[in-house]
Amino acid sequence: MTKGLKNSALMLLTAMVGFGVTGCGTAAPTAGTPNNGAAPKTEPATATTEVKPADKKEEKKLSGKLVVYSAGPKELAEAIQKGYETKTGVKIEMFQGTTGKVLSRMEAEKANPVVDVVILASLPATQGLKKNGLTLEYKDAKNADKLIPEWSDKDGHFFGYSASALGIGYNTKLVPTPPKEWADLTKEEWKGKVNIPDPALSGSALDFVTGYLSGKGDSGWELLEQYKKNGVAMAGANQEALDPVITGAKSIVVAGVDYLTYQAKAKGEPIDMIYPASGTVISPRPASIIKTSKNPDAAKAYIDYLLSDEAQAMIADTYLLPGRKDIKAKNRPGVDQIPQMKIDWTWMDTNGDAVTKKFTQLFK
Structure with missing residues (x-):
């Protein structure tokens, strides 16, 4: 289903942050002016300004909107949307549907893609997005090291935030x-x-x-x-x-x-x-940033939020399996309580x- 999707052009927004260093000090005597052993006069300080290290970067301010296509569940997607918007100030434009409907919408929009983040209820389908060059690498996602590794991409192209x-x-x-x-x-x-x-x-x-x-x-x-x-x-x-x-x-x-x-x-x-x-x-539900995202910084912040303590608790409350190893399932069997058959994700992707x-x- 994802094989018909072609590679789209990369449109990434970058921001340059400058830093100024200001301070106050002591005025030295003017050259040639006798000091006569007296202490030099100083000019009164007019302002106190914190000096920032030259190599310290400020956190980017997020703005604009974020388009998310999500394979549900509806109540979870809406709770995460509300939490993210409150935290970042970025408004989400959400489309919810089955994995099949999300992929069909992406196919229909391939000439003019608008989606920033895609959440599917299928790992092989998400692998297909990566294979077709549609996903953006994000290696610095917060809490990614706490995820169940088999559910996510080692290169940061998708994150199995639940299952x-x-x-x-x-x-x-x-x-x-x-x-x-x-x-x-x-x-x-x-x-x-x-x-x-x-x-x-x-x-x-x-x-x-x-x-x-x-x-x-x-x-x-x-x-x-x-x-x-x-x-x-x-x-x-x-x-x-x-x-x-x-x-x-x-x-x-x-x-x-x-x-x-x-x-x-x-x-x-x-x-x-x-x-x-x-x-x-066990079917992971991966989230990925689409390479043509018009707001990649906000998209990365959305991934960070999905992996946060707050969102992972929401996932547990919805009776899904949390993607993080340190977050326990709630009122249902956990991963270690479910017998799993031996499967081949690569075969599943190729033959889907x-x-x-x-x-x-x-x-x-």
């Missing part, structure tokens, strides 16, 4: 004994009762499908083909796939993002989540488009 895990969400009223493994959903008892998100719309669902296939190879398609034969329905993006399970129209959502399930459960909905012991995929096309044809 979700994929699992089996189920209606607790309809499913007193939930399935334990992915293959269990091919059994007759679940025929016509299961939804799966559309990987063309959900970046995290695509991460699950490509992650599963990267470990299983072509034989991995056998499970997906059995899902189709057992009536598993492709049902839009994550929320659209989950809602029928909450209402009871369906019993289970497979490869559903966990944080939506935990949010609904916290509101009293009859829903819960399990992670198969054979492992699942082909997998999406084949999956869509299979489930249409």
Whole structure:
């Protein structure tokens, strides 16, 4: 999906900061004027000015606006927007949508890009942005050294500031004994009762499908083909796939993002989540600065804010996994409590488009 995006021209704004050094001192006697042993007269100081070291740089003042395209979740994106605007004075123009919709918008605007920061719910999709030369390197991001390294780019092209895990969400009223493994959903008892998100719309669902296939190879398609034969329905993006399970129209959502399930459960909905012991995929949600950003300083400050204590606490409150190793997940299993399957991110990036096309044809 990102392969159609071409390299865009780099437009970076730079600011030159000058420094003046002022001070006050003692007036020496004029040459040739006798001193007669008396103390020299001094001129009274008229002002006291702090002397700044010549090599000390002032922090750049941020201004203007920042355009952010975010794959949600909505309440988190809005909370971060409010916190950032309060801290910096820079106003954010926000577009929220699924990973697929964000990438489609970028594709439509490629001749005249306007976005500064992009947040996707898929690591391979963000890797594609970097591979296509669309991201700006930012190596000095604050707190980047505290991030889970596997979720971010070592060269500073994207930052996995949060993540979700994929699992089996189920209606607790309809499913007193939930399935334990992915293959269990091919059994007759679940025929016509299961939804799966559309990987063309959900970046995290695509991460699950490509992650599963990267470990299983072509034989991995056998499970997906059995899902189709057992009536598993492709049902839009994550929320659209989950809602029928909450209402009871369906019993289970497979490869559903966990944080939506935990949010609904916290509101009293009859829903819960399990992670198969054979492992699942944890899907990072990376943020990247786009190379054509018209306000790169404000964009860098936005990345810094995403990685701050304040924003990471917001992430935990939303039932997502925080991107920083020193911030704990809240009211949900943490990274070390979720069994993970062995996956190949590079394979997932390279084969994402082909997998999406084949999956869509299979489930249409």
